[in-house]
Amino acid sequence: MKVLKKRISRAVLIAIIFAIVTSTALGFLTIAVNAPETEPVYNNYLYSSDYMHDVTDLYTQLWVATNMYLANIDENGNYTVNEYHQAALEKLFGEWGIVKDGWVVLDNFENLEYHAVCGNTDLSNTDNTIEDLRNTGYAFEATYNGTIYPTNGGFYGLPECQVYNTSYGLTQYVVNGTVYNVYDFDTANLPYYYEDRLKYYYKTDGSTPLPSSDDLILDCTPYFIYDTSQLSEVLGDIMQNNIEDARIFRVDENGYTIALYDLEAHKWIEVRAEGNMFSSPGNYGIARNDIRICIAPTRSVILNYEENENILSDYYTKETRYLIALCAFLAMAFVIAVVYWVFCGYDVKQGRYRLSFLDKMFTEVYLAAFAFLVFFAVVLIDEFLGGIGMYGYWYNYASEAFADSLLSDMFIRITLSAGVGAAAITGVLVTGAIINKFKTKHFIKDSLIFKLLKILWRITKKAFKVVKNAFFSFGRATHTAFMKRFLLRLIILSAIAFVMLLLTMDPEVFIVVCVLLAIVYVFFEVVDAVSIAKLTERIENIRNGDYSVTDVKEWDVNYKAQQDLNNISESVTKVVEEQIKSERMKIDLVTNVSHDLKTPLTSITSYVDLLSKEDLPDEAKDYVNILIRKTERLNAMIGDLFDLAKATSETDVKLEELDAVILVRQVLADMEDKINRYGRDVRLEILPQSVKVIGEGKKLYRIIQNVVDNALKYSLENTRIYLTLTENENEAIITVKNIASYEMDFTGDEITERFVRGSKSRTGEGNGLGLSIAKSFTQACGGSFTVTPDGDVFTAEIRLKKV
């Protein structure tokens, strides 16, 4: 696995993704084009609910016609039942409309063929025999021995139709589930009871069964007695209450009613029914064994139905194949996806998993996408795949219509497939990203919730720290004199107030004491406040340079702080004094050295001058001239050195406000002779009208003079010197640029060091102090001086503070 992983390079991963994309796209496109058309529509009679209703109605009519009418009529058309039974039947037939004026009337069912045989009578609407009907395999046949159901087509239950005969003159017809009682005797004026909302008449002469006590509903008050000794009691009760409609039954030990007491004759009538009272004609509701009912669809209906069935069968076969192909494709896509999930995020170079550019977003984004895709898939399976119908069974009409409309349009089909394909690819990539987050242990780390929690945790921690620090600093503060006194006062005063309250237990005294204590407290606080004010004032004085020592009483709350300030002041004073002293010594030293150098130099100058006045040979005169020049230079150098030392110690700067524009012009005018002598062209560019700067005039003059001097001395012949004056918000900037006559092998910092000259030979004019004096003087005036050698271009920049 590890070796394999190493071989999976990024390219292979991309190839896998590409394979998923293309195969998914192609697969869904193929499926979209090849998926079977819409399921055929069932428009045959046999599929419809009418068929069931028609059969039910027809069977009921045929059953009534045979079992109730034909079975009770002889060959001559006379009723074989007594007049009471006949009247009841005629009443029912009248209600149902099956028999009219001695004729059997049946509804006309076009799609159904039937035979209803009763003895020699055959009711039929067809030329086909029962045999023919039976052979279609779609017929069902009801006989005395039971019902034969169709072998082809749908199964429909026949309505419940039965007949029951009793031994005492009651015939019960059950037609389509409803029970009708028909009596062979006159029921007028007979007592009755209800059972299942059906009226049961009975005679009290013992020829009919009496109702049992369980289900008796009488239109009189029944009395049941279990012992004849109870009779007199019951009779007395009836008499006393003047109850007219009362019946008294005697009940045996088994709970059966055995006798009825005749209140008028004052004697018991035995009413117990004997034997089996009901005799059922058969199991399947046909009263006589010569009755046969057969119903079948017509031939044309059957043929049409079978044709439909074949088309459907073809459709299902095709659809099943399509579904298998779809499943195979899905399985393949899943395998590729799994391969992708295994290898995604593996970095071959680093030999470990890491997040790719696809996986950089928050975890929740992927989870949300994943949840959405799952939802999408469920909806799709429910609405679409369910709609195609694994077994031709529709979930509901809505989805049927939905799938129908979708599948019927090729464009929608392709669009939908592309959508599903894109969703599938997104699903694979999103799942891959989630898996990769697990692999790199970034699942939690990358989640927005985790990050928010982390931030929350950090804030909490910080807040806790702040609270902790506040607590500790309060704790520390209690060690200062201030807090100590505050707490001590608070405790003592509270204690006094509390003790006073305990001693007197008088609230008025307590309030007075509290007010007094408050006054005392305020007094102390005022004393402390005064002390703080003094301290603040003193710190301000120190800031302004007053380092005088202050005497403070030891009881003062700021005693320690004041003492500390005293110490600080003393130290500062001492340091400042020492510094001033050392500065003075430095200047003295420089002054003395300079004096000591100047004295012999004065002699030299004097004598060289005297010598030059002598009448000397020409050669000697030349020598004297050299001496004059060199002494002059030595003098200038000593002066420069002295100036430099002074500038560095910064003791002697008289800052004033002056105009840099005027200054520059003055200096250049002042140096005009020298500039002319050197033959350089100074190009002056002054942008502002006037720039007020801070500095000491003499020093600034010296700075610009030195810089221009430097440019004259070290610039290439026949080049120009550019002097510009610009300004920004805070500074005036004077820039001098020239082309160096030699190669500049130094940095800007080096050249402004003392005694450094661009050309290292030290033979030319100049003493190497010019730029360093310029720098020192600029700094002494609060400005900055920089030199930038850039190729052969030498740039000196003087920045002076504006007013």
Place this chain on the structure above:
Amino acid sequence: MTPTTENAVILVVDDDRDIVNAICKLLEIEGFKTIKAYDGMQALDCLAQNDIQLILMDVMMPKLDGLSAMMKIRQSRNIPIIVLSAKSEDTDKILGLSIGADDYVTKPYNPMELVARVRSNLRRYLSLGSAGETMGKMDIKNGSLSVDKAAKQLYIDGEPVRLTATEYKIVELLMENAGRVFSAEEIYSKCWKEESYAVENTVMVHIRHIREKIEINPAEPKYLKVVWGIGYKIEKF
């Protein structure tokens, strides 16, 4: 013999004998008589014993330093004293001049300048009486400088100086307001009577020329000074 500028006696005081000798020699070449002293005490002695018209005095000397000696001298005499010192600080110069020096020359001096200053001081001291008459006519006086407005003439220690018309106008303006600083524009508009524009150079050139005519050492002017970054003025004495 009444002392004149040409035969004046000069006392040279310095603890460095070589310097004293060199100065004396220099002055003698120029025709002055010299007396040497090597410290402040000797200088006081020499002054008491001789008729001296000018003193050249070093500051740092043994026994009695230059400043103390000068203070003593100034108690009784008002002869010109030129301080000759290696101290070149402004504060030193101010101190020396305020104690009673008439001039201050820093070491190492320029021999020509030194001689010129000696002459200048002598001239003012010695020709005070006759100068008084001429000076009386003068409209503006400031130190050695004086201006005769009617003649449009500038005098240094009574000696007329040749100035061009414009130079004279500038000098007169600055002299009338000695101590006040004038910007180049102001000077231009007042002396040229024209609208001024970028005149710094023009004015500065004239100033330089004037300086060369009236200052003994133009590099370190005594009267006509440039106030850097502001303008120009003539120092008020």
